[in-house]
Amino acid sequence: xKKLDRxxxxxxxxxxxxxxxxxxxxxxxxxxxQVALQLPPQSKMADSPEVxxxxxxxxxxxxxxxxxxxxxxxxxxxxxxxxxxxxRDEVFQALEALLHLVVSTRSPRKLFVRAAxxxxxxxxxxxxxxxxxxxxxxxxxxxxxxxxxxxDQYAVFDSRGRVYPYPNPLTFRDADGDATKKCxxxxxxxxxxxxxLPVGLVVFTQYRSGARWRPGVLTEGQALLALLGETVPIRxxxxxxxxxxxxxxxxxxxxxxxxxEANELAGPLLNRLCSIDHDRRxxxxxxx
Amino acid sequence: MKPSARxxxxxxxxxxxxxxxxxxxxxxxHHLNRAAALVWQNCDGQKSIGELKKVLQTKLNPKxxxxxxxxxxxxxxxAHLLTEAVSPPATMTRRQAFRKFGRVAALALLVxxxxxxxxxxxVKAAFGGxxxxxxxxxxxxxxxRDQCQFNFQCGFSMQCTVMPCNQFPCLxxxxxxxxxxxxxxxxxxxxxxxxxxxxxxxxxx
Numbered sequence: 202x203k204k205l206d207r208x209x210x211x212x213x214x215x216x217x218x219x220x221x222x223x224x225x226x227x228x229x230x231x232x233x234x235q236v237a238l239q240l241p242p243q244s245k246m247a248d249s250p251e252v253x254x255x256x257x258x259x260x261x262x263x264x265x266x267x268x269x270x271x272x273x274x275x276x277x278x279x280x281x282x283x284x285x286x287x288x289r290d291e292v293f294q295a296l297e298a299l300l301h302l303v304v305s306t307r308s309p310r311k312l313f314v315r316a317a318x319x320x321x322x323x324x325x326x327x328x329x330x331x332x333x334x335x336x337x338x339x340x341x342x343x344x345x346x347x348x349x350x351x352x353d354q355y356a357v358f359d360s361r362g363r364v365y366p367y368p369n370p371l372t373f374r375d376a377d378g379d380a381t382k383k384c385x386x387x388x389x390x391x392x393x394x395x396x397x398l399p400v401g402l403v404v405f406t407q408y409r410s411g412a413r414w415r416p417g418v419l420t421e422g423q424a425l426l427a428l429l430g431e432t433v434p435i436r437x438x439x440x441x442x443x444x445x446x447x448x449x450x451x452x453x454x455x456x457x458x459x460x461x462e463a464n465e466l467a468g469p470l471l472n473r474l475c476s477i478d479h480d481r482r483x484x485x486x487x488x489x
Numbered sequence: 490m491k492p493s494a495r496x497x498x499x500x501x502x503x504x505x506x507x508x509x510x511x512x513x514x515x516x517x518x519h520h521l522n523r524a525a526a527l528v529w530q531n532c533d534g535q536k537s538i539g540e541l542k543k544v545l546q547t548k549l550n551p552k553x554x555x556x557x558x559x560x561x562x563x564x565x566x567x568a569h570l571l572t573e574a575v576s577p578p579a580t581m582t583r584r585q586a587f588r589k590f591g592r593v594a595a596l597a598l599l600v601x602x603x604x605x606x607x608x609x610x611x612v613k614a615a616f617g618g619x620x621x622x623x624x625x626x627x628x629x630x631x632x633x634r635d636q637c638q639f640n641f642q643c644g645f646s647m648q649c650t651v652m653p654c655n656q657f658p659c660l661x662x663x664x665x666x667x668x669x670x671x672x673x674x675x676x677x678x679x680x681x682x683x684x685x686x687x688x689x690x691x692x693x694x
Binding site: 422436 | 500
């Protein structure tokens with residue numbers, strides 16, 4: 202770290218996101234504005250320069266273009282080098298990915314699960330699946346059907362199993378997994394969620410052309426296992442991950458199955474959530 | 490034969506009648522259905538196979554037999570959830586056990602299931618292996634360097650054992666360090682004796 206500290210750092214910024222204090226220092230003050238664009242959603246600038254995690258970004262400032270000298274753009278996290286590239290855009294993409302990763306692994310009070318999330322009548326629909334499975338497309342269809350947008354990337358749970366907004370722009374990817382388009386929920390005619398919601402429905406699904414939606418209902422144990430498979434900080438805090446995901450699995454209906462076109466599934470999913478709520482109210486009424 | 494459930498380096502969470510267990514050593518997560526959970530929770534090193542069968546007959550289904558117990562033990566052993574792996578007797582092959590299940594539909598629903606996944610490694614998923622390879626110089630030699638090799642290097646009532654490192658960016662890596670000696674006399678309860686939620690100290694730069 203001392204070697205890194207001795208390099209010429211010209212400027213920096215500090216911010217707080219989900220309880221994690223993060224600092225980014227740079228060798229060129231002009232790029233701070235671009236750094237600020239990579240911050241996770243709902244980040245707040247911090248007054249104090251003391252941080253929990255420190256990121257160092259060295260960009261190639263050689264504008265004269267000496268062809269014989271290759272100056273890499275470098276990104277460090279603590280003392281570990283995360284990225285080394287000649288392409289400046291790539292290093293900023295790495296910075297964005299790294300900041301999301303650190304917040305999702307280091308947050309002291311929240312548990313991050315890879316998922317897209319929308320809200321519907323006071324309950325959350327959590328869409329889990331591997332990268333490229335069509336979570337964003339399904340989230341878009343649900344937003345167009347009237348659901349409230351919460352996140353395209355992470356379901357952020359508190360200790361009670363409620364999900365919070367993490368409103369990054371929806372990122373649509375091509376077949377190679379590269380981001381091709383970003384848009385906000387407002388651009389889709391939707392609204393952003395603001396309040397934490399209990400989870401009503403968790404869906405593990407993957408797009409397959411021509412597939413019919415015939416999901417299986419998972420038991421609570423199966424649901425817990427499936428959720429843990431998408432939990433970001435599970436290796437770091439397994440006990441906490443188990444406890445919070447158990448609360449989610451116990452309180453929600455969890456479905457798994459292949460799906461066809463997203464716009465054909467949006468209505469049935471929201472209707473299912475309504476019927477779950479109706480059945481729950483019936484049970485509560487009969488118990489009372 | 491008195492099988493014993495492993496307790497060290499495991500975190501277990503009861504969910505309904507099922508159990509989900511996290512293996513801190515191997516970073517694997519196991520889901521035990523009701524039958525498998527009952528067998529595992531009753532493997533206290535004191536109960537014989539016959540006694541385990543009686544537990545299943547009482548709590549699960551009166552038709553449960555030793556085939557279910559042996560199948561559960563075999564699967565629990567493969568998942569490293571027992572202190573020692575077990576093998577069914579020569580008189581009880583797996584085909585015979587499943588034939589028995591097939592004859593009685595109710596028993597088929599009681600087949601002990603242990604499903605396992607590898608706990609995802611967020612750092613490797615985001616940035617690939619090379620920079621944060623647990624066996625590489627940076628993680629093994631710097632961030633998560635072993636603090637001991639033998640027990641005598643630790644103090645009284647301490648032992649040198651493998652623990653999660655939890656130092657970014659080497660998340661998911663392990664290191665050897667001195668920890669208090671765990672008692673061998675705890676009865677297996679299906680829960681874990683280990684509290685792995687060690688919150689890292691905040692660093693100020």
